[in-house]
Structures are given as structure tokens and as C-alpha cells.
Amino acid sequence: MAQKPSIPKGTRDFNAVEVAKRSYIMNIIKERFELYGFQPIETPSFENSDTLMGKYGDEGDRLIFKILNSGDYLKKVSDEDYTSKDETRITSKISEKALRYDLTVPFARYVVQHQNEIEFPFKRYQIQPVWRADRPQKGRFREFYQCDADVVGSTSLFQEVEFVQLYDAVFTALDLKGVTIKINNRKILSGIAEVIGAQDKLIDFTVALDKLDKIGEEKVKEEMRSKGISEDGISKLQPLFSLEGDFGTQVESLKSILNTSEVGLKGIEELEFIDASISKLGLKTANLQLDVTLARGLNYYTGAIFEVAAPEGVKMGSIGGGGRYDDLTSIFGKPDTSGVGISFGLDRIYLVLEELNLFPETITDATKVLFINFGEKEAMACLQAVTNLRQHGVKAELYPDSAKMKKQMTHANRRNIPYVVLVGEEELNSGTYTLKNMKTGEQEKLNIQELLSTLK
RNA sequence: GUGGUUGUAGCUCAGUUGGUUAGAGCGCCUGAUUGUGGUUCAGGAGGUCGUCGGUUCGAGACCGAUCUUCCACCCCA
Numbered sequence: 001m002a003q004k005p006s007i008p009k010g011t012r013d014f015n016a017v018e019v020a021k022r023s024y025i026m027n028i029i030k031e032r033f034e035l036y037g038f039q040p041i042e043t044p045s046f047e048n049s050d051t052l053m054g055k056y057g058d059e060g061d062r063l064i065f066k067i068l069n070s071g072d073y074l075k076k077v078s079d080e081d082y083t084s085k086d087e088t089r090i091t092s093k094i095s096e097k098a099l100r101y102d103l104t105v106p107f108a109r110y111v112v113q114h115q116n117e118i119e120f121p122f123k124r125y126q127i128q129p130v131w132r133a134d135r136p137q138k139g140r141f142r143e144f145y146q147c148d149a150d151v152v153g154s155t156s157l158f159q160e161v162e163f164v165q166l167y168d169a170v171f172t173a174l175d176l177k178g179v180t181i182k183i184n185n186r187k188i189l190s191g192i193a194e195v196i197g198a199q200d201k202l203i204d205f206t207v208a209l210d211k212l213d214k215i216g217e218e219k220v221k222e223e224m225r226s227k228g229i230s231e232d233g234i235s236k237l238q239p240l241f242s243l244e245g246d247f248g249t250q251v252e253s254l255k256s257i258l259n260t261s262e263v264g265l266k267g268i269e270e271l272e273f274i275d276a277s278i279s280k281l282g283l284k285t286a287n288l289q290l291d292v293t294l295a296r297g298l299n300y301y302t303g304a305i306f307e308v309a310a311p312e313g314v315k316m317g318s319i320g321g322g323g324r325y326d327d328l329t330s331i332f333g334k335p336d337t338s339g340v341g342i343s344f345g346l347d348r349i350y351l352v353l354e355e356l357n358l359f360p361e362t363i364t365d366a367t368k369v370l371f372i373n374f375g376e377k378e379a380m381a382c383l384q385a386v387t388n389l390r391q392h393g394v395k396a397e398l399y400p401d402s403a404k405m406k407k408q409m410t411h412a413n414r415r416n417i418p419y420v421v422l423v424g425e426e427e428l429n430s431g432t433y434t435l436k437n438m439k440t441g442e443q444e445k446l447n448i449q450e451l452l453s454t455l456k
Numbered sequence: 457g458u459g460g461u462u463g464u465a466g467c468u469c470a471g472u473u474g475g476u477u478a479g480a481g482c483g484c485c486u487g488a489u490u491g492u493g494g495u496u497c498a499g500g501a502g503g504u505c506g507u508c509g510g511u512u513c514g515a516g517a518c519c520g521a522u523c524u525u526c527c528a529c530c531c532c533a
Binding site: 006009057059060062063102130132134135136137138139140141144145146147207296308316317318319320321343344345346347348349372374404405406407408409410411412413414420422424425426434436438441443 | 457489490491492493494506523524525526527528530531532533
């Protein structure tokens with residue numbers, strides 16, 4: 001081998017155990033999605049560039065993988081373009097397709113494109129990989145899976161309530177106890193921006209506020225100043241920095257800040273409704289927490305915003321997120337269609353479960369019994385038994401070669417196969433099977449019926 | 457995209473200020489054991505030191521580039 005082959009950074013190969021663990025998570029998520037009435041759809045890995053570009057802000061555009069046109073992709077680039085060295089201008093000429101960046105925007109496109117076939121309110125889920133040209137870190141990949149559930153065509157706040165329940169149901173089923181579902185409302189953020197006279201700087205304001213628990217009050221204020229938010233405005237924010245206590249207490253102090261803002265008060269009202277409903281319905285293992293600093297960069301959210309944090313002590317970015325968007329489909333020409341959705345980060349949930357040792361042991365159960373191969377005659381008899389076992393749903397295999405017994409036993413051992421069957425000359429003559437339990441070392445002679453009932 | 461960090465046997469890592477044939481533990485292979493794996497004992501294989509280039513009489517070590525890992529920004533699942 002001249003040089004070891006490799007895969008691009010931020011991508012991974014998955015072995016059998018990893019695949020089993022991943023589908024364990026996926027299946028639990030899938031089951032809950034369907035339990036809540038969501039139907040699966042799939043969309044292509046790549047979309048037309050104009051479907052994706054401009055939907056995630058400048059930062060997002062930079063992180064979208066663009067696909068080079070096939071054929072003579074330089075023919076549309078003029079000499080002027082070359083000399084201009086204008087990146088975006090040239091990119092649009094040599095690339096017309098791009099890998100999807102998330103599942104929400106392609107879903108919005110899907111809804112608009114198929115609006116006449118869809119029965120609203122439309123609840124769909126989608127579990128597919130997405131790609132980001134990001135610089136990888138732990139829990140941060142360039143190819144990863146998102147598991148999204150969305151409902152469009154309903155403005156009811158019961159949808160938000162159900163999504164909180166859905167988060168709780170999935171993480172409870174995964175035995176991941178103590179996740180925190182953080183909730184905020186974009187309207188509250190707009191309201192605050194309005195009160196401090198920074199409506200036009202909403203994004204800068206929320207991005208700065210989002211960093212509060214990370215860089216502290218002073219640095220946040222500094223950043224706001226540098227973005228041109230007035231000193232007077234910042235001082236009005238003071239109560240925000242010392243926001244404490246339970247849901248109700250926080251809401252009360254928020255009200256005092258927002259009493260002049262209609263949007264802000266509307267946001268509070270929505271939050272209160274969700275909190276009251278959840279209090280009544282109860283959560284099994286998750287905690288619902290108001291977090292005013294929760295911003296989420298995506299600029300399409302308009303109402304509730306969610307983010308899920310791993311249980312305390314696990315260092316991992318958010319393992320889920322979502323929110324309500326009122327205008328997303330209008331970008332594609334279908335106005336007045338409100339949607340709300342949540343997403344699970346499969347790869348991060350995997351890392352968290354791994355760290356906390358929460359994968360069930362039975363997950364890697366593969367073959368249950370291996371028949372040792374003593375030679376052609378014996379193997380043929382074994383294969384008949386193997387066929388019989390398989391017909392009864394027992395995962396059974398015959399070692400293909402009549403290799404040394406030690407080698408065959410070791411093979412069973414390494415693959416964690418719990419039983420081995422020995423059929424030599426003696427068994428062949430008496431029509432019996434010697435079944436060995438690899439864990440205890442015990443073995444017994446059985447006829448085919450007994451073998452079947454033991455292994456079933 | 458910015459700044460930093462990492463790369464030596466299948467795995468986890470040693471390797472002194474540049475100086476002979478690059479080491480350990482675990483794993484792997486063979487045998488003790490021709491119908492019995494995990495334990496034990498004895499032996500053995502395996503590395504162009506991430507890659508390419510440079511400095512030097514001499515580079516695993518120094519310099520440059522590049523790829524990769526992880527981290528902090530940015531952003532996010």
C-alpha cells in the first residue's frame with residue numbers, strides 16, 4: 001500500500017456496534033414521533049443553491065457545501081469575473097447545487113411545492129444527514145444526522161406544549177434523565193430590543209445576550225456597546241442580568257421590563273400558557289426552564305424557541321433545538337403558514353449516552369449460536385439444524401471452514417456468540433447436538449427439539 | 457473563516473541537549489492442548505516515527521508546507 005487511504009475531516013466510518021447503537025437511538029426517536037402522529041418524509045441530499053442560500057444568514061451561507069457544476073463549469077465565468085475575484089459572484093456561476101444544511105428549510109420547500117397534496121395541519125418527521133463546512137470539534141461534525149419533527153398549518157400553542165412532551169418522552173425512553181429543555185420566545189427578545197430602542201439591532205442584541213452565561217455581564221454589555229446599543233438602553237436591561245427564581249418570578253420581572261411593549265407581553269403570555277399546560281400535564285424526567293438569554297442564531301424563528309441541554313456534568317453543546325417560524329414558507333411563495341418544529345442531534349445524543357454508559361448491553365446481540373465445523377459430513381448435518389433454527393427465528397450460523405477447533409471457539413468468543421453447538425462423529429451417529437454455553441462453560445447433549453426450545 | 461494544539465507498532469503511550477540495529481504495556485500469531493474458547497507458561501511477527509520538502513557528516517527529535525486530531529473564537533446539532 002503506497003499510502004493509507006483516509007476520509008475527509010469531520011466525517012466518520014461506523015462499525016457494526018456503532019451502527020447498532022445509532023439505530024437504537026433512531027428507532028426510539030422514530031417510535032415517539034409516530035406515537036405523536038408524525039409521518040415520515042425524505043428529501044434529496046442536495047438542493048438547488050437558491051433554495052438554501054440566504055436562509056441562514058451570512059455565517060450560514062459560508063458553511064454550506066457547494067457542489068461544483070459538472071461539465072465545463074468555467075464557461076459561464078467571464079474575464080471580468082476572474083479579475084474581480086468576487087467570491088459570491090463566481091460561486092453562483094460555477095455552482096448551482098448545494099448539500100442541505102438542515103432539514104427545516106428543505107421541509108419548507110417541500111410544503112410549498114406539494115401544498116395541494118398536503119392535508120393541513122401537516123405533521124412530518126425526517127431523519128437524514130445534513131452537512132456543514134464547519135471546522136470540526138468534539139460533537140461537531142461536517143456530516144451528521146438530524147431528527148426533525150415539524151407541524152405546519154397550525155398556530156395553536158398546544159403544538160409547542162406537545163413538543164415539550166415529545167422531548168421528555170424521547171429522552172425518558174433513552175434513559176437520559178435530567179435533560180433541561182430551555183425555552184424562550186423571540187417576541188420577548190423583540191420586545192426587549194424595542195424597549196431599549198434597538199429594534200434594528202435585534203440580531204446583534206440577541207447574539208450578545210446569548211453569551212451571558214459564558215462571558216458574563218460586563219463583557220455582554222461591552223459587546224452591546226460596540227454594536228451601537230445606547231448606554232441608556234443597556235441600563236434598562238439591568239433587571240435582565242439578575243433574573244432569578246422559578247418560572248413565575250422570572251416572568252413577573254420580565255413583565256416589568258416589557259410593560260410598554262405589546263409584542264413582548266404577547267411573548268410572555270405564550271410562555272405562561274406553555275408553562276401552565278406543562279405543569280398540569282407533568283414531565284417524566286426532563287426539566288422545563290425559562291432562559292431569556294436563549295437566542296438561537298437562526299433568523300427564521302418568530303415565536304417560541306427551544307434548546308435542550310444534556311444533564312448536568314456532561315460537557316456537550318445542545319443536543320436538540322427548535323422553535324416556531326411564521327414566515328418560513330413565504331420565502332418560497334406561500335404566506336400565512338405558521339410552523340413549529342424540534343430537532344434531535346443524533347450524533348451528540350450518541351456521545352452523551354456513551355459517556356454516561358446508557359446503551360443497553362443487549363444492543364449488540366447478533367448471532368446466538370455458532371455450529372462448529374468438523375468436516376464436510378458433519379457440516380451438512382449442522383446446516384440442516386441451522387436451517388431449522390433460522391426458520392424459528394433463531395440467529396444461527398455454521399463456521400464455514402473445518403478449521404482447528406480452537407480457532408472456531410475463539411471466533412465465537414470474540415463475536416460474543418453465547419452458544420456453540422458441537423456435532424462430531426459421535427453426535428452424528430446418535431442424532432444429537434452438544435450445546436455449550438460460552439459464558440458458564442456448561443454443555444449438554446440435546447436432540448433437535450430440545451435444542452430448538454433451549455435457543456428459542 | 458481566525459488563533460492554538462496533536463500525530464511514534466492494531467490500541468495507550470515512552471523516546472534525555474540531533475549520534476549505532478526506535479522501546480514498554482496491552483492486543484495479535486504459533487505452541488504446550490489431534491473434541492473445547494476465556495486463565496497460565498514459552499516463543500514469534502509487526503513501525504519508510506502522518507505526508508512531502510529543507511538544514512546537517514548524521515533528523516523520530518530542528519525548520520517550512522500540507523493533511524489529521526482536539527481546543528478557544530465564530531457559529532451551531
